[in-house]
Amino acid sequence: MRLMTDTAMTALKHEGLKHEGLLYRDRGELLAETVPVALAALETGEPVLAVFDSGIEKALKNELGTAAREIDFRPAREVFGWPPQTVTTVIRRSVEQLTRVGTGATVLAHHPEVVDPRSKTFWEAVLNTVLAKQPVTLVCACPSDHPAAPISRVTHPLLRRGGTAVDNPDFRDPAVLLAENPPTAPAPLGEPTARRQVHDSAELSGLRLFSRQHALRAGLFPDSTDSLILAVNEALTDALERAAGAAGQLDVWVAPSTITCEVSGPGHFTDPYLGVYRRPGHAIHLWAIQEFCDTAHLWNDHDGGHARMAKHA
């Protein structure tokens, strides 16, 4: 599968998003590379978001001094502790928020605790497309000896080294990377609280009622319940459209303050981006799933396509 031309890849390197990989040997190099980026952004009045674990955050604040007060620090777990598509959505929304006033923005990110290669490959590759037109510099730091370092080497159009960003000769077409490394199945959740089959769109209304009853049991508020119902409806609709007459399945797990729904169907998802952004000409079901759930994890396996969605009270 090849969705980008060489021309598009070249444009991607030089317009809108500047997606830089920073492969560092030690903390000193990490700080030496990131602090000037943050200060330069602050000087031009750009908002800066820094997503680090607490140890690095403290060291960065020490280096920045009073300038640190102007930076929005966020724990890495809040951004990266989710399924791969949700990570993409969280980052996209953060960037949209930062650039809303019309300025550019800078995001410094560091997520060495995330070692699932396929998960990281997904969001690092997809962000090149999703944020392509955003005026944002996204610097993703990773220890050079980390198991995820090879992914950073192929998913960033630019590499930061020696205080500057240079073209990355090892950068690979995101669409090809996605085709080679599709998201894998999450850990199984065990026996569901309830299960229903779906064969026809005439059953959607009853399945929405079924989902609503379980959402109420989980203690969700009305607004959250409505969002979940919409996402489940879109997943079921998509499953029916992919299934070509075969049955789909809805599994529900209810826990205090949380409901998880999983929709499975024999047809596979054909959108390599799995709905993380809205593409003209594509059905909007997967996009709506990503937008209206707290977390969403979509994947293909030999049984077909699966969408796991969670919503919290």
Added chain:
Amino acid sequence: MGTSDAGPAESIGSGAHALLVHADEQLRQGQVAGWLSRALTSGEKVLYKPAPTAVKVAFELSWVVGSGHVPGAAEACASGQLDIIDAGELFEFTGGMHSALLDYHVQLIEQAMDEGYPRVAMSAEALALHAMAPDAEELLELERGIDELTQRYPVYVLCQYGTSTADPRFMGQMVQLHYSDIIDAIWRVRWQDDRLHVWGELDASNRERFVMVLDSTLGEAGGGDLHLDLAALRFIDAEAAAVIADRAARMCEAAAIVLHSPPAILCQLLVTLGSSTGLRMR
């Protein structure tokens, strides 16, 4: 007996020319029983055409007249208030030509008025309609003629078509013709007080028909504002919301689709879609 909760039951089919779209027989019987009961209770003349085969007629009569679902139906049959018309005989009499069928209906209506009935209520089951006018073009012309009759006489009509039996193209034509009053399994739409009122749930099972109604209504609006009353809309899926946004974006510069009391989930969808062009909220 199943009934739809998509809309106020007391007014189902009381529009001049309504379409009942049914996916299952139980739902159809529930809707038609309610419609018949209200017409008989109001002292109106009722002309009803069941499916034309002997078995179907017997079945239809059994639940209309003999089941108790339509109180007073047996007495109304005996008194002549409820006329059960054989669609097969009607075809033999008219040759299935719409002009002859319309003439026949005019005679029945004028006869009922001469007998002192304040209004005439007419309904036909889908197979009866197809039996009266087997040619689809003749049936379409008959429907158009019936539409005109409702403007000339104190007549209201409930046409019944099943989603499983109707050809999709023909069903599309029927939806466009009856766009101002449609009763479907889980949704309903009706043009009233210069607004299109939408009840119930819009999803993949009915989205295509909703879009036809929306487009037909926009055509009638002639480039002016279109008011959608969505106070009783309980659910709308992402694609139906996107269609509303798309049609609003195509409106003339000064005109808009005005959404009255839209459900919160629709507002969220429109915000997430980034759609505001040509839309106004009230």
